[in-house]
Amino acid sequence: MEKVTYRELRSTPKVWGFLILCAAFVAAAGLSVLYIEAHGHIVTGMNNQIVWGLPHVFAIFLIIAASGALNVSSIGSVFGKKPYKPVARLANVLAVALLMGGLAVLVLDLGRPDRLVMAMYTYNFTSIFAWNILLYTGFMGVVAIYLYTLMTRGMDPRFLKAAALLAFVWRLVLTTGTGSIFGWLVARTPYDSAIMPPMFIAMSFSFGMAMFMLVMSLTTAITNRVYTTELRVRQARLLGVFVAAAMYFVIAHHLSNMYLAKKSAYESWILLGGGIYTKLFWIGQVLIGGIIPMLLLFQPRIEAKRGAVLLAALLVVLGGLAQVYVIVVGGQAYPLDIFPGFEVSSSFNDGVINSYTPTLLELALGFGGIALALLITGLGMKFLRIVPDNLTDDTANAPMPAE
Secondary structure, eight states, rough: OOOBOOOOOOOOHHHHHHHHHHHHHHHHHHHHHHHHHHHOOOGSSSSSOOOHHHHHHHHHHHHHHHHHHHHHHHHHHOOOGGGGGGGGHHHHHHHHHHHHHHHHHHHHTTSSSGGGHHHHHOOOTSHHHHHHHHHHHHHHHHHHHHHHHHSSSEEEEEEEEHHHHHHHHHHHHHHHHHHHHHOTTTTTTTTTTTTHHHHHHHHHHHHHHHHHHHHHHHHHHHHOOOHHHHHHHHHHHHHHHHHHHHHHHHHHHHHHHSSSOOOOOOOIIIIITHHHHHIIIIIIIIIIIIIIHHHHHTTTTGOOOOOHHHHHHHHOOOOOHHHHHHHHHHHHHHHOSSSHHHHHHHHTOOSSSOOOOOOHHHHHHHHHHHHHHHHHHHHHHHSSSOBBOOOTTTTTSSSSTTT
């Protein structure tokens, strides 16, 4: 049986056009950062009440998706599903690229990115944020080792299995840490919940698979490679399961909140009277990011409906952004319960719903993070042999070069 071969992307107008387009978005994000640094965060929609705005939404989405993208590789190496093995290298590079894009947005939105070096030698181990710094940097190192075992000819299968298992466990811990940032913020009623970490893990499976399918489709389209029907159908069905799992945790989260007296007011607000946040929840998160993708992905004869699969993956990404927006921004918009049992009112807007309107500067920074992730992935494909050159339904189950 013919083995799967890998080759760098050739220099074609489509490849360079894609890289230049991504670079243009990154440049626009850089200009936005410089403008915000020069004039202060007052030029954004953020304020003293809502300090995590639209850039944080993009950053957290990319970080979650990075963990899920690596899962595509783990399915082949850890769980032994051969059709996923040929795309394991691409999944590793995409995972690191998404994480780097998310962290870039996160750092550049903090207000003083020049002080980042302080976080490198001053750690507060009672803070979940400090833990996540170690998880993020460790993730890149673990994935680099995993990628090395995948790309080295004659690698001992035991080392490959160990590296794959370590990467799989690390990504679960990383996503747990990201979810714990919100689950352990007891001061904010919308966040304080033990279900946040497992919900973020389910979200990562969904977001990461959707991002990988979109990148895989784009890559095969501009390089005239084949996106095998078997692999696409497998990923489509699995994406549908992941979307259903994420929806399950969302339902469980809100039902458990409604059971608690201290959170009933928040649930009434976010589900019924939250204005834009309620619309984003029902239309963006539930309908666009959940129900419609599941209807598209679980329909009969999905193997003949490539457009429906790509549309479902795109809707999952859009719905995921809406979901993170509701969690991050909606959770801050709801007033803090500083004195439980008492009504709070002051000239500092205590006890009222906080307003927030994103600006184009924030949107440019967020899209810049996505563009940076795609640019890194594109450069990785251009200079590394990570994309199968002859991936078909026949070669998907073929022995790998390292086997």
